[in-house]
Each structure stands twice: as C-alpha cells, then as structure tokens.
Amino acid sequence: MPDGGEPIPLSALQHAVYCMRQAALIHLERVWAENRFTAEGQVLHAVADKGGGRKARGLRRVMALPVACVRLNIAGVVDMVEFHPAGNGTEVAYPVEYKGGKPKLHRADEVQLCAQALCLEEMTGTAVPEGALFYAETRRRVAVPFDHGLRNLTETTAAELAVVFSSGATPPPTHKRERCRACSLRELCRPEAVTKPVLAWRSRMVSCLLAEGPGA
C-alpha cells in the first residue's frame, strides 16, 4: 500500500474522483466485482496492453508505457503515448487512454489522463499540454487540454488518496447516489446499509419482537 514508498496506482485516481469509497474498496480492501462495464473494459485493455510501438504519420506511438511521478508518488501504465515531433529533434508526449462506454459527466477519466501527463512531464522534462480519451462506444477521440483547473483537481485527488491509503480507513459512500447505480461494487459496498445506525435498528427490532409475545 502506498504509505511510505509504494506509489498510488493511476487507476486509483480515476476511482477516487468517481467515489473515494470505491477507490478504498478496490485498492485498500481489495474487493472487486465485475459488471458489464468492467468486463468490457478488460477486453478493451487486453488489446491496448500488448505493448510495443509502431510508426504512423510521422509520429512515434508507444503502447502500454509504464510511467511514474516521484513528486506525487503515483505510477501506472498509459495505454498509448504518441510522441509528436516538435522540431529541433525534440518530441512532445501525447497520452491516449482507451475507455469503454462514452464520455461521462464526471471528470474521473480526465483526471486519470492528466495524472499520466504529470508523470510524462516529470519523466521527459517537457511540458505535456494535451492528451486524448478514446471512447469505444462513440469511437471518437476527445481531446483533453491539461489546464490549471484539471491539474489542480488531479493533484488534490492524489493527496486525498494518499491520506486515505495511509489511514487504512474506508470512507463513507459518495453523496451522489446516482453513481452507486452504475457501480460494480454496489453489492459489496452496500451504500444504503452502511449509513444506517445498527444499534437503534436492533433495539427497535427487539422491542417489536417482544411486543408480539404470548406473554405480552
């Protein structure tokens, strides 16, 4: 676990933006459940994770590139990085992350991509101004500029994750309950149950059972 050395996995940042409890369940408690979305994601990544590289239209493409950022203590693998020639022999990294489904309203995918960019910046020493998310369902690339706001969100998320991981405590479910409906961990997380006070419930149940006794 990421206290004192072990880097935070890049995918955890994406989970954390969606729901900090989801990130803790997966990375701290090590529970996992497949649903349709995650299973499709696996298939998609099996293709992208083969690694290697190829040349296309004058740019260099590297598949499944391991990256890390020491400053933020994060690490992971980028599905694909394009290296665009920038004149005088230098290159600019352009991360591309493959996602199942379609563009989402929350910023989880963008944060994961931005974290990859922060890693690439530290590793190459060159600014990474933009990357892209490729969505399987729409078969479209969505360009993501790494602006100040997104960089900020990514860095605070990494910092919050570090606190959760080192504390070992799983935070409560997200207040945005519509996210629970699409979450594959719902059965393991039990968002409705864990917010219910058990002692009060138990005492009510006992009173209720005692009220229907033959002696009552």
Added chain:
Amino acid sequence: MKKLLNTVYVTTEGVALRKDGENLVAEVEGEERARVPLHMLASLVVFGPIHISPALMAACAGAGIAIALLDRNGRFRARVEGPVTGNVLLRRAQYRVSEAPEPVVRSILVGKVANQRSVLMRALRDHREELEPGDRDAITAVTERLAFILRRVERSDGGLDVLRGAEGEAANLYFSVFDNLLRVPDPDLRWKGRSRRPPLDPINALLSFLYTLLTHDCRSACESVGLDPAVGFLHRDRPGRPSLALDLMEELRPVLTDRLALSLINRRQLRAGDFEKRDGGAVVMSDDARRTVLTAWQERKKEERLHPFLQEKAPLGLVPYLQAQMLARHLRGDLDAYPPWFWK
C-alpha cells in the same frame, strides 16, 4: 445480488471426482455419473472414502470453491484451501475486536435468543390445536423466560461473562421444551437433552449432522469476505476450531437447522428405522437418511426471506454470506454494530 451457487455433496463410497475441462465429473468404476460446470459451484463436500483428483483440487482452490472432507457421519476431517484471500487490514481489525468482543457477542446473542423464541412461538401458532395443554403451557412459559433474557442481553451493560451466562440459560430453556415440539408418537424419537461426540439418540444425530453442514457454509462465508474463520468472538480460540464460523452459526441455528430437523421428523420423512445404534451408544444415520437430509437442506437453502437489516429478499442459503459481509463492514468501521439476522 450474489448468486446462490450450488454445493455438491458426494456421499456414494468409491466415487472418483475429477476435472474435465471446466467441469467437475463424478465417476463410478470409470463410468461418468454426473457433470457440473465449475462456475456453478460454490463448494464441494464429500463424505467418507471419495477420490478427488489433484487437478480438480487445484481448480477448486483457484476458483474459490471450498472443499471439505468429512467422515461418513459428517464429522469434519480436512479441507482444501487455496491462497489466502481478503486483506490483511480486515483480519487485523478482526483480531483487534476479538480482544474486546462484547459488542459483537451481544448482537449475536440478541439474534440467537430472539430466533430461539421465534421458533417456539411459531410452533405455538402453527400447531396450537395438536399440542397437549401441558406442552403448550411449557412452551409458552419458556417463550416468556426467553423474552426476559432477550431484554437483558439487549440492554444490560454486564460484560462477557453475563452474556455467556445468558446464552447458556437460554439454550437450556430452549432445549428443555424441544421434546414438546416433536409430534410423533415413536418412543425412539424423543428428545432427552443435547448429546454430541457422539450423539446418543436419533434427534441428536440429525442435529449434529445439520450443524456440520451449516458450519461448512458459515466457514465458506467467512473466507469469501476475507475474514479469518478461526478467530471468533463468542467462541474462544482453540486450534483447529472454526470459532468465527461457529459464532456466525449461533443466530442461524434455531431457524436453519433446528426447524429443519423438527419438520423432517414431524413430517415423517425420517423414522426411527433410519437411525442405527452402534456399540457404545453412538447413533448414526443410514445412507438413505443422509441423502434425504441433504436434499431437504438444499431445498431449504433456496427459500427466500426478507433480510431484516438490508431489506432485500435473499435465499436462506445466502444468509451466512450476507451476515459475514455485515460483520466485515462492522469490523472495518462502516457499521456502528453487527446487525443480527432476525427471523419472523
């Protein structure tokens, strides 16, 4: 909802179990008798001399399918376990709480005493007319005493010794009228008090056998949520004893096993002739009787009930898993207490 997967029970002596592709295959003298896809399987329980191929053991261990080896009478002998699952933080939390187990024990006993009482009340309700007035009064008196104990367990701030005392008292009361719940005239099928290792009469033999089956399911439930089945709260640690599985069973026993035993006898699915007395007084079930019990057990596990805390319908066979999950959530600090399973 997690699916209630099958448990395969193998009772025929000389069966050889092997893996064929992604299937479990049962053979007798080289001839295939049954075939079950592994992905439909939650666990495998074998009784007596059954051969299991190493390839099948490895596949089960890898897929999280629990294998238990019991002797012909259902006594636990061994199990095959894969890599340790779950996470170390949960286990540490479990060990910490086991040092000061009173709140968890209180919940378990609230559930147990409430369910013992519910079993008696249900018998009074359903069979009021058939019960002798003396039996009826005795059962009613016990339900009243159990109500008193339940209130004490729920509210007193006494420590672990007080709780354990209350449990013993409740068990004595409950079993003191167990014979009044048997509605068959056969003098061999009477209840004369609890005996184990070995059971000395048919009812005890039946109960012990059912407890073994429930222990197996509770142990699998603990393991599947990442809890250590050996470290309990109510049951003290003893090498080789699945104390946590036994804890989890306490509140389920009156409903899942005791009631099933009563209906198997009262519906005359089992008769005195299904049991055999050995030298020294031990009573064992015939092979046919064991098969009858296993079928009834499988059927009972499919019955659906509303889970009182989760407010979801779930088959009875999944209750050990759901309770283990609630216990894990409590140990991790999500829930302020362990919610008992109440049967109504």
